[in-house]
Amino acid sequence: MRYEQPNLSFINARTSESLADIWGDLKGGYWKYSNFINHESNVLKGVRNRADYELVLPNLIPIETGQKWNIINHKLEEEIFTPELKNSGIKDFLIHSKNFFDKFSNKKIGVQLSGGVDSSIIIGLLRFFGISHTLIGYCTQRYEFRTELFIQNLLACNAKESILINYEDYLPYSGLENIPPHQHPDMTCCGFSSNQAMAAACFDASVDVLLTGCGGDLALGDTITTSKCNWIPAIFNYTWLQDIIYTPKGVHLLSFFSDPAILECIWNLRRGQQVDPEKLWARVFFRDFLPTELVDYTYKADFWGLYIDGLLSSIPEIHTIHKQAYELSGNPYFAEKNLNELLKIDLLNCDQQLYQRLEARISAAVWIKSLLAA
Numbered sequence: 001m002r003y004e005q006p007n008l009s010f011i012n013a014r015t016s017e018s019l020a021d022i023w024g025d026l027k028g029g030y031w032k033y034s035n036f037i038n039h040e041s042n043v044l045k046g047v048r049n050r051a052d053y054e055l056v057l058p059n060l061i062p063i064e065t066g067q068k069w070n071i072i073n074h075k076l077e078e079e080i081f082t083p084e085l086k087n088s089g090i091k092d093f094l095i096h097s098k099n100f101f102d103k104f105s106n107k108k109i110g111v112q113l114s115g116g117v118d119s120s121i122i123i124g125l126l127r128f129f130g131i132s133h134t135l136i137g138y139c140t141q142r143y144e145f146r147t148e149l150f151i152q153n154l155l156a157c158n159a160k161e162s163i164l165i166n167y168e169d170y171l172p173y174s175g176l177e178n179i180p181p182h183q184h185p186d187m188t189c190c191g192f193s194s195n196q197a198m199a200a201a202c203f204d205a206s207v208d209v210l211l212t213g214c215g216g217d218l219a220l221g222d223t224i225t226t227s228k229c230n231w232i233p234a235i236f237n238y239t240w241l242q243d244i245i246y247t248p249k250g251v252h253l254l255s256f257f258s259d260p261a262i263l264e265c266i267w268n269l270r271r272g273q274q275v276d277p278e279k280l281w282a283r284v285f286f287r288d289f290l291p292t293e294l295v296d297y298t299y300k301a302d303f304w305g306l307y308i309d310g311l312l313s314s315i316p317e318i319h320t321i322h323k324q325a326y327e328l329s330g331n332p333y334f335a336e337k338n339l340n341e342l343l344k345i346d347l348l349n350c351d352q353q354l355y356q357r358l359e360a361r362i363s364a365a366v367w368i369k370s371l372l373a374a
Helices: 023-027 036-045 047-052 090-102 117-129 143-157 187-204 216-221 239-249 260-270 280-285 292-296 304-329 336-343 352-371
Strands: 008-012 060-064 067-070 075-078 109-112 134-139 162-166 209-212 252-255
Touching: 008 239, 036 047, 036 352, 047 075, 060 067, 090 117, 090 260, 109 117, 117 143, 117 209, 117 216, 117 280, 134 143, 134 187, 143 162, 143 292, 162 187, 187 239, 187 352, 216 260, 239 252, 280 292, 304 336, 304 352, 336 352
Parallel strands: 109 134, 109 209, 134 162, 209 252
Antiparallel strands: 008 060, 067 075
């Protein structure tokens, strides 16, 4: 089944024509001219540099939410967040937070329960305001996640409704064969299985809006200068996941930290601070809304083990999809030796660039396979 992607449109680079979708071009076989080397390069650049991405489909420029096409300069531009200089305090933050939650007063709210600082702040604020909400999170018994699991259980015990999904059943790279057709390769698809389970849980619990802490690492841990902000709030919301997985289930996936008023308040509160990866400022500032364990301790788990296990267990499926992509496209990028050369490298060496290259290759192959069902 093909889903629409309202958060994605295209610009024809030659004519500057705006295209709501390119399904017609794809059905006509235009995907065969794709440059997957460019796709891999884009993944390596990272989403914060998406305005500088190279074209995967000739002359077709993807426009995601938060981006715009400058007709005069013929250039893709990001809608950069520009905060106003203000004096802010906890009262200001609470006002903006309440205004944000009030937007969903007639909706059932869910919160991704990660066991970390970012989502716990959201949960603490909802409790402070007495706003009903459902907690939904991935959990695992792995030793490195013992603190997160403790926090999850602690918060879940105090919630009227909570759902914990066993992450081990939906590891990264699983379920690749089931990914629906989409218009452009996107590495986010590697997390399809777990997000599909999350969306299904939201649907079963009648959750309308699922709030996430995405973007909290930047808002609460980035260096804050006194004159310039380079945050791109749109990238805090994963539009591919929204369009392909959550919207079909009637769920709005939304980052609390993507709200401009909340971001502006945080920027002013932290103005002049240096990088804070442990979020020490946030742990103190929000101490009244957080479990004591997140205030007094800064331990954080590493997801690498989950990603490695997910990859290793999905290698047979990855080989199959990669081979299908080669047979369908004839593109030498998908020659079996190219995948084998990556997989023979020590996958336990925590090489982020290696994983990005694999994610690019896998998402490209999945994209081609998905188009057969369009």
